[in-house]
Amino acid sequence: MVPQKKVNDSVGSKGLFQDTDCERPACDDVKSFLPNSISEIEEMKKQYKRNEKKEVQCPPGTAELGRSSWKLLHSMAAWYSDKPTTEQQNRMKNFYETIAEFYPCTYCAKDFQAQIEMSPVEVKSRTNLCLWLCKQHNQVNEKLGKPLFQCNMKNLDERWRKSSAPKCNN
Numbered sequence: 001m002v003p004q005k006k007v008n009d010s011v012g013s014k015g016l017f018q019d020t021d022c023e024r025p026a027c028d029d030v031k032s033f034l035p036n037s038i039s040e041i042e043e044m045k046k047q048y049k050r051n052e053k054k055e056v057q058c059p060p061g062t063a064e065l066g067r068s069s070w071k072l073l074h075s076m077a078a079w080y081s082d083k084p085t086t087e088q089q090n091r092m093k094n095f096y097e098t099i100a101e102f103y104p105c106t107y108c109a110k111d112f113q114a115q116i117e118m119s120p121v122e123v124k125s126r127t128n129l130c131l132w133l134c135k136q137h138n139q140v141n142e143k144l145g146k147p148l149f150q151c152n153m154k155n156l157d158e159r160w161r162k163s164s165a166p167k168c169n170n
Contacts, residue, residue, distance in 0.1 A: 024079060025162065062105050069103075070137055077133045078160035080126045089123040096121045115139060130156045 060068065073096075081088060100116050103109035115136055122132035134151035141148055149155065158164065 025168070062108070065104060066108070066140075069099075073099075073133055074130075074137070074156075074160040077126070077129045078157065080129050082126045084123065084125070092123045092129065093121045111140075112136075127153055130160075
């Protein structure tokens with residue numbers, strides 16, 4: 001969840017929330033999405049109900065699920081602490097092990113479990129985790145005949161943390 005604080009439990013001069021941690025690109029969409037008034041919230045609810053009746057949503061297939069999962073995992077690694085506490089290290093390690101156990105694609109889950117068994121999750125630092133995950137992703141890409149990513153922190157930060165591309169910095 002985006003770290004934000006509520007302003008006086010009502011609408012403040014800047015809307016419902018003020019940013020307390022907005023350097024992350026993942027915050028940008030949320031900031032632009034947050035309504036500035038109660039009437040906007042009510043209109044959004046009505047629009048959601050209208051859209052809900054029109055569109056049938058299907059469960060994600062393996063490819064869609066995989067793309068979304070990699071985006072989440074790489075983004076989390078990119079913003080992991082450079083010096084995580086022991087508790088943070090344990091939680092991150094458990095998170096990856098849990099993903100490997102409960103991932104909806106049975107083949108993918110078993111494969112990821114085997115990969116973690118051979119190469120345990122590296123959670124000592126952001127750099128360790130980012131590089132470990134990149135190697136894991138490349139192993140999957142290789143199995144699927146997809147291009148490999150150059151696993152170095154400059155490339156990983158450019159892709160997953162803070163891009164220098166103008167289109168990414170609106």
